[in-house]
Amino acid sequence: MKSVHVLVIPNPAQGHVIPLLEVARCLTINGLKVTFVNTEAVHKLIMSAWSEKDDPNDLMQMVSIPDGMGPLDDRNDVGKLNETMSRVMPEKLEALIEGIDKLDGEKITCIIADYCMGWVSKVAQKMRIKLATFCSGSAAFMALIMSVQKLLDDQVIDNNGVPLKDQMTQLSTTMPSMNPAHFVWACVGDSATNKIIFNITILEGKEAAEMAGRIICNSTMELEPGAFNLFPSILPIGPLLATNSFKKQVGHFWNEDSTCLTWLDQQPVSSVIYAAFGSFTIFNQTQFEELALGLELTNRPFLWVTRPGGSGSKDHVYPSGYMERVGTRGKIVSWAPQQEVLNHPSVACFMSHCGWNSTMEGVSNGVPFLCWPYFADQFFNSTYVCDIWKTGMGLNKDDTGIVTRVEIMSKVEQLLNNNIVKQSALNLQEKVVNSVREGNSSNENLHKFINWIKEWNDNAPENDNLKSYS
Structure with missing residues (x-):
């Protein structure tokens, strides 16, 4: 049987890198090879804070590609960063994957991409690679992204994501009310930044999630039954770090003061x-x-x-x-x-x-x-x-x-x-904590997800209906 090689790519932010590294750790524990791709700027931060005891195992390699930002550009400008990444990084990622395929003879089997990195789906589709989306936030947050068209239809937001109604809204009767002013894309920065985030991160993320073979989320059914019932395609595999209580976290941007x-x-x-x-x-x-x-x-x-x-x-x-x-x-x-x-x-x-x-x-x-x-x-x-x-x-x-x-x-x-x-x-x-124990809901979902990755397909990946997955 051919080796299974997974490429994992997070959004270049601390809260996105750590949980995806934990997903990668779970994959390598189950014998899968992982190439973890950060931007060059984030890679430098992680490696400077990394110690030998942090290294999960030999099945994971950490690599980087440029984000397209210049040496004097401000990476805290999330609007400019996301815009630049979506323009520059696809070509860089393609080249990285081609290089990996030629170098070790083990072609990338699957890409797990952060929901913020919607542009990755186009690379996966072009290169005929199986794709999964990872949500580092709540299932409710992923449900919000998946409900953008409904919000547009109901005139809760305009075409740039700007809230039109000063009143609380619900995605379903089983979910808590949300304040449109606090929708993630409406409160990131100034109006120009918010517009970029909505059009690039949110809309492209929604499209990528709909194309993906699986959507996994760092949450549990016990925490968010309403969101998971509204979108059963979102699979809870968390809380990821609950399985790692006595091990050191990896992927920090700064040195920890123990x-x-x-x-x-x-x-x-x-x-x-x-x-x-x-x-x-x-x-x-x-x-x-x-x-x-x-x-x-x-x-x-x-x-x-x-x-x-x-x-x-x-x-x-x-x-x-x-x-x-x-x-x-x-x-x-x-x-x-x-x-x-x-x-x-x-x-x-x-x-x-x-x-x-x-x-x-x-x-x-x-x-x-x-x-x-x-x-x-x-x-x-x-x-x-x-x-x-x-x-x-x-x-x-x-x-x-x-x-x-x-x-x-x-x-x-x-x-x-x-x-x-x-x-x-x-x-x-x-x-x-019980949900991630062997045989329980999140643990079972994780194993099913790993088995899905292992299903080798020499042809184009099939974008199967997520809702049929059980």
């Missing part, structure tokens, strides 16, 4: 506030100070991740005398081994931006949330946490758009004295 684990060892059980806001959140100086003072006012131990180049000490000034006052009660690091932190018995709650990876990690470890969404799908994720799962509380902004120190102190006390929320978090943890 000294925080030693510090956690010295704190009482269920006492520490863990505050971390992902790879994109940016606070202005005023908000940074309010967060710092809010953590101080709780009089509780806290672990605060202040990412380099975003919300950290390199960019902001701490309040006068702050470090001296908090002393060893506060531990501030630039990047943390989050999976291990959330699994630590000293952690009492997770103050989070509610990115889907962080949400899955918090849920998988039974940790209550303090929700502070920043942009994109994070608003809807916080709705899940606060209103549907009831495993956390939201932090509210004042009239000037600031989450004040008093709000932070008050919500921390409310959350940590709420035994109902704590128990809900533990109950949900049991359900979702």
